[in-house]
Amino acid sequence: xxxxxxVSNRITLxxxxxxxxxxxxxxxxxxxxxxxxxxxxxxETVDTExxxxxxxxxxxxTYATIELRKHDFDLxxxxxANEVLWPLFHYFLKxxxxxxxxxxxxxxxxxxxxxxxxxxxxxxxxxxxxxxHLIPLGRxxxxxxxxxxxxxFLHIPFPNIEMLxxxxxxxxxxxxxxxxxxxGFQTHNDLRAFQSGIEQVLxxxxxxxxxxxRVGERWVRAEVFPIGVDIxxxxxxxxxxxxxxxxRRMSDSLMGRSLMMxxxxxxxxxxxxxxxxxxxxxxxxxxxxxxRITYIQIAPLSRQDVKGYTEIRQSLEQxxxxxxxxxxxxxxxxxxxxxxxFAHPVLMGFLRAAKVGLVTPLRDGMNLVAKEFVAAQDADxxxxxxxSTLAGAARELNTALLVNPYDYxxxxxxxxxxxxxxxxxRRERHASMMQVLKRNDIGAWTRRFLDALEQSAQGESRxxxxxxxx
Ligand code: ADQ
Numbered sequence: 001x002x003x004x005x006x007v008s009n010r011i012t013l014x015x016x017x018x019x020x021x022x023x024x025x026x027x028x029x030x031x032x033x034x035x036x037x038x039x040x041x042x043x044e045t046v047d048t049e050x051x052x053x054x055x056x057x058x059x060x061x062t063y064a065t066i067e068l069r070k071h072d073f074d075l076x077x078x079x080x081a082n083e084v085l086w087p088l089f090h091y092f093l094k095x096x097x098x099x100x101x102x103x104x105x106x107x108x109x110x111x112x113x114x115x116x117x118x119x120x121x122x123x124x125x126x127x128x129x130x131x132x133h134l135i136p137l138g139r140x141x142x143x144x145x146x147x148x149x150x151x152x153f154l155h156i157p158f159p160n161i162e163m164l165x166x167x168x169x170x171x172x173x174x175x176x177x178x179x180x181x182x183x184g185f186q187t188h189n190d191l192r193a194f195q196s197g198i199e200q201v202l203x204x205x206x207x208x209x210x211x212x213x214r215v216g217e218r219w220v221r222a223e224v225f226p227i228g229v230d231i232x233x234x235x236x237x238x239x240x241x242x243x244x245x246x247x248r249r250m251s252d253s254l255m256g257r258s259l260m261m262x263x264x265x266x267x268x269x270x271x272x273x274x275x276x277x278x279x280x281x282x283x284x285x286x287x288x289x290x291x292r293i294t295y296i297q298i299a300p301l302s303r304q305d306v307k308g309y310t311e312i313r314q315s316l317e318q319x320x321x322x323x324x325x326x327x328x329x330x331x332x333x334x335x336x337x338x339x340x341x342f343a344h345p346v347l348m349g350f351l352r353a354a355k356v357g358l359v360t361p362l363r364d365g366m367n368l369v370a371k372e373f374v375a376a377q378d379a380d381x382x383x384x385x386x387x388s389t390l391a392g393a394a395r396e397l398n399t400a401l402l403v404n405p406y407d408y409x410x411x412x413x414x415x416x417x418x419x420x421x422x423x424x425x426r427r428e429r430h431a432s433m434m435q436v437l438k439r440n441d442i443g444a445w446t447r448r449f450l451d452a453l454e455q456s457a458q459g460e461s462r463x464x465x466x467x468x469x470x
Contacts (some may be wrong), residue, residue, distance in 0.1 A: 002124040004450070005118065005148075009077065009133035011065050014058055023130055023155050025368070027226055029125035030128065030446040035060040041115050045070040053116055066110060066116050074305070077103030081133045084307045088167060089132060089156050090269045090363040095308045098164070103169060114140035121146060126453060129180070131155045138179035151182040151453045153225065156365040157392070158190040161197045174201045178215045184225040184449055186365045186392040190222050198222075204211035218399075221456055222265075225449050226396060228441040229371045231434075234348055238376035241349025246342075252355050253295055257332075258419055261354035262297040263347055263369045264361075266339065268312045269403040271362040271388065272299060276319040276335070278411035279359070280390055283327050283334060284415045285409075291332045293419065295358070296350065300341045315340075315381035321425040351376040356418045359387045360405035364391040370400070374433045384418035386411065396436045399429040 006027045014028075017385070031038055042054060042065025050067040057063070068076070079102035087095035095106045114137060118312040120129075128151045129137050138150050164170045174197045176181050185191045191211075198206060198213055202347070206214050241247050256338075264270040279295055303309050320337040350355060357373035370393040373385050387393060387400035396401055401414045 003122060004031060004034050004128055005117075005121065005125045006031055006038045006042045006130065006173050007035065007113065007127065007134060007137065008038070008130040009081070009411060011038055011042055011058060011063055013042075013063055013065075013094045025229075026155075026442065026445065028132060029230065029442045031061045031129070031444075031451075033446060037062045037064060037120065038122065039066075039113075040066045041066055041068055041073075041266035041423045043066075047074045052111075053120065056222070059065055063155065064115070064117075064120055066410035068112070071110075072105050072109050075102045078134065078303070082303055083308075084167070085132045085135075085259045086156070086269075087308075088163065089159050091157075091159060091163060092161075092268065092363075093166060097307070098168065101422070104376040110134060110136040111140045112443065114144045114146075117141070118144050118146065121148065123148070127151065128153065128449070128453070135173055136176045139176050142179050143460070148309075149182075149453050149456060150180045151184065151449060151456075152177065152180040153184040153449060154190065155186070155364070156362055157187075158197075159184055160193045161200055164193075164197055165273045170197070171201045174198055178202070178213060178220050180220065181218075182449070183220060183454045184452070185204055185220045185222070186224070186226055187395045188326045188394075189395075191222060191420065194222055196442050202326065208470055219456075221452055223376060223452055225445055225452075226392065226440050227261070227366050227368065227445050228437060229368055231375045231437055234372050234375035237345035241345045242352055244346065244349060246346050247349035248355060249352065250296070251320070255331075257291070258293045258355040260293060260295040260356040260358055260415065261350055261373075262295070262299070262358045264297075264299050264359075265302040266299040266313060266316070267302055268307070268308065269361055269363050270299075271360045272297065273312065273315050273319060274362065274405050274408065275358060275360050275411070276316065278405075278408040279415070280319075280323045280326075281408045282412035282415045283323070285412050289416075289419070290327060290334075291329060293334070294332075294336065298340070298342065298347070298350070301339050310367035348372060348376045351383075352378065355383045356415060357383055359391065359393070359417070360388040360403060360409075361391050362388070362405050364393070366387070366392040368393075372398060374400075374430065375437055377430055379427070379430060381423065382426050382431070384421050384426055385433070386414045386418055396440060397433050399432040450460055 012024050044067045046067045051063040053066050055064050083097045125148045127148050130153055139307045221436045323335055324333055351373045359370040370387050377383050385400040387402055388405040389402050403411050
């Protein structure tokens with residue numbers, strides 16, 4: 001039987017207190033089904049030559065972690081990945097800072113990944129590479145002699161060609177993606193953006209009617225695989241956590257007020273500054289809610305070494321301070337803004353306790369918090385999801401209250417509508433979203449991707465064994 005090898009920039013070994021991000025949840029779900037190897041950077045930087053990968057085995061999954069030189073890491077991760085690709089792919093040109101030195105480091109670190117991974121590979125492996133940090137890895141692996149089936153999934157949006165062309169090396173980026181057998185995206189928009197880029201670089205004749213791309217003698221499959229959540233796990237975590245001390249303490253402290261929750265990494269793409277303005281507008285426009293609603297925003301700091309993240313942090317502290325200074329009473333704080341992590345089950349308990357889930361990114365590949373909010377609700381008395389039209393999740397969760405996150409008035413009105421929505425309507429909207437979540441849960445995501453790899457040019461029978469083992 002063949003083995004699944006997942007590769008991502010960062011590996012988080014399972015720890016009790018760890019708060020896994022979306023990518024981690026997805027990869028673990030895939031690996032736990034079939035066992036296999038997870039390869040990536042372990043979180044340590046060194047000043048000397050990095051050593052050989054460290055190997056750990058936990059619950060049937062082998063974790064191989066590598067070190068990176070500090071200088072390389074700064075240029076590759078803080079630099080190219082997070083100051084060039086992340087802002088560009090999220091349509092934030094203002095945050096983009098391009099340098100050739102960063103680009104060279106990005107290429108170099110991808111080659112280092114390939115060199116360190118090659119000796120660990122077996123001929124029957126199937127390789128699944130994750131996200132924008134590792135776009136050139138497929139080419140580097142092929143150059144190093146890898147012949148195994150290679151898949152790539154992009155967790156973030158893929159920009160329209162007119163945006164992508166801002167990148168001096170955009171054509172190389174598109175060509176690099178064609179070294180994979182399967183390239184996966186979150187939504188049809190992303191897929192179309194990729195296809196229009198490919199048409200521009202390889203010509204219209206490279207595109208087949210069925211969506212495949214011809215590259216010399218090879219075919220590349222580019223498709224949509226919307227990532228989902230494990231509905232049962234989220235529900236179980238949420239139900240169990242509601243009785244836990246930390247969630248009970250939070251609920252008691254509301255003193256009967258309605259709870260509105262936001263849960264995000266602190267990132268400019270998540271639209272928190274705009275969200276805070278919208279909330280302030282809501283309190284001004286609908287003063288009957290003063291003292292009756294508590295908005296808890298959980299936003300742990302991320303990427304603190306990347307310029308731009310300090311600014312957003314300051315803006316948010318000021319905005320929360322302004323709203324609280326203006327509207328708070330001796331026994332009521334309108335916004336509770338927390339820069340800290342909570343264990344996943346606790347978060348799910350908070351989401352279940354909320355009457356309103358506020359998920360208003362300015363751009364997001366998918367946004368799993370939106371899906372988790374829906375899955376965590378009590379179906380008999382569900383809360384209402386307010387969701388940005390610019391999140392990938394809005395393509396599927398179209399019975400959420402959809403808002404343009406830049407339109408603070410519309411977001412304020414949506415909060416008011418959510419708070420006063422009758423039970424029947426809440427149930428209907430929730431039931432319809434649950435159907436979508438069931439169809440596209442995390443297991444379906446993994447299976448579909450591995451099935452596509454199965455049908456791709458190489459390694460049919462080997463991949464089938466993995467896909468069926470779930
Ligand atoms: P992220 O940008 O990290 O992921 P998201 O999809 O919201 O964003 O996933 C976050 C995950 O981390 C969720 O499981 C959530 O519960 C958890 N999380 C978020 N905030 C947390 C907090 N404060 N404490 C603890 N856990 C927290 C990227 C893309 C997304 C895409 C995912 C998966 O940017 O668009 O949905 O990958 O593909």
